[in-house]
Amino acid sequence: MKRFMRGIKCRLRLTRCYLYDLARFKRHSGLLNSCHDRVLADITTTYHIIEKGLSFKDCRPGFGVKKVTKLMNLLTEFERTGGDTSRSQYKAACNVLKAYVGSGQIQSSDDTQLLVADIKSFLEGKPTDNCRFFAGGVRILSKTDCIEASRGDFRKLSQNRYSIRTFAGGNVPMSKIYDAVEMAQKSPSTCNRQTSRVYVYSKKNTINEILAIHKGTRGFTEQIDKFILVAGDQKCCLGVGDRNQVYVDCGIFAMSLLYGLQYNRLGACILHWNVTPKKDLQLRKVAGVADNHTVVCMIAVGRLAEEFKVPVSQRRNLKSICFAMD
The missing domain is CATH 3.40.109.10 (NADH Oxidase)
Structure with missing residues (x-):
């Protein structure tokens, strides 16, 4: 009987612990909450996917079009909502866009030519210095x-x-x-x-x-x-x-x-x-x-x-x- 009750108590404690974890995750994760840190995390994930693509020996035709477009939209949202554009992730993302344009690996197509023009326009006045603190690309x-x-x-x-x-x-x-x-x-x-x-x-x-x-x-x-x-x-x-x-x-x-x-x-x-x-x-x-x-x-x-x-x-x-x- 004691062993049975001990097992019940252990299961209840375990359930409470996982409910505590769940409550904290719901309260703070970017899954259910929108804030600048959540947008920055999305920016970082997106620009890293582009970096990975640039690191491959051969890029497929149309590589990165959707992700680059998404990245520019995220950066625009971050700016529009008053995000701190001096943050390292923001500057690194701008440098990744610069690296994408200058990579020489992008196989030309109508979509990529239009995108490159959009990126250049987007980057005007943006911090795209190559100092090691805000580096991006490959x-x-x-x-x-x-x-x-x-x-x-x-x-x-x-x-x-x-x-x-x-x-x-x-x-x-x-x-x-x-x-x-x-x-x-x-x-x-x-x-x-x-x-x-x-x-x-x-x-x-x-x-x-x-x-x-x-x-x-x-x-x-x-x-x-x-x-x-x-x-x-x-x-x-x-x-x-x-x-x-x-x-x-x-x-x-x-x-x-x-x-x-x-x-x-x-x-x-x-x-x-x-x-x-x-x-x-x-x-x-x-x-x-x-x-x-x-x-x-x-x-x-x-x-x-x-x-x-x-x-x-x-x-x-x-x-x-x-x-x-x-």
């Missing part, structure tokens, strides 16, 4: 750049890590993947429970099936040699306060894993797994993920090309994210 890196940065001081390593979407052909040795995972095992976890689990895929058919569900690697799917899922073991969660533990532990682990891959002179691109239950179930069936493992993120891995482009992915101003409290 940057050209070489294999040598990445190798030099991967074996030096940590600041150099961290400041030169980019999501890479252009890989050279050839096999990535599993020994390098294992070494990177072993490095990531030193990541801290709640009470050292080490909740992170790693699935590594090499077969092209399986990788393609997974990515057909994810739909986030269009333009470089065929270049991926190894594919990694980072998941958290729910069996390591011991109380209702642990309900988000796997996401925290796996997030820390995944970042360490990215550094480990970079240290091993490999290119990598982390991919989110923010999906509906339907997609999660589809993935589990295709990828063979254990039911008690919660997939947190994915990483595409390949060999470094001799030269490639990466999105600048401008970061926010330090003072906008770091608060010195008394």
Whole structure:
């Protein structure tokens, strides 16, 4: 009887905790609320999609027309509602539009010619300086750049890590993947429970099936040699306060894993797994993920090309994210 009552109390506490999470999400997320921060988040997401497209070796005809139009509309809305145009995301978005016009990759069509004219008109008087604080667009890196940065001081390593979407052909040795995972095992976890689990895929058919569900690697799917899922073991969660533990532990682990891959002179691109239950179930069936493992993120891995482009992915101003409290 005591065990039964303890189970009832635990379920009630868990329900209250998730209702608390739900209330906070409804109150503050951009899903149901409109504010300048929500618009800025949408601006950042949209310009980053354009950056990713510009980083590919070959752009398809009509690339970016819809997203660029959406970005200009978002920037206009932000201005119209009194948004602060000195914000780094706003300036970076303007620089991405400038990079789009000057990329030389846009295949000419009636739509793109009209769009380029609209962009040039839109950017008149806008802050499109190329200083590092408000950069946007793409940057050209070489294999040598990445190798030099991967074996030096940590600041150099961290400041030169980019999501890479252009890989050279050839096999990535599993020994390098294992070494990177072993490095990531030193990541801290709640009470050292080490909740992170790693699935590594090499077969092209399986990788393609997974990515057909994810739909986030269009333009470089065929270049991926190894594919990694980072998941958290729910069996390591011991109380209702642990309900988000796997996401925290796996997030820390995944970042360490990215550094480990970079240290091993490999290119990598982390991919989110923010999906509906339907997609999660589809993935589990295709990828063979254990039911008690919660997939947190994915990483595409390949060999470094001799030269490639990466999105600048401008970061926010330090003072906008770091608060010195008394």
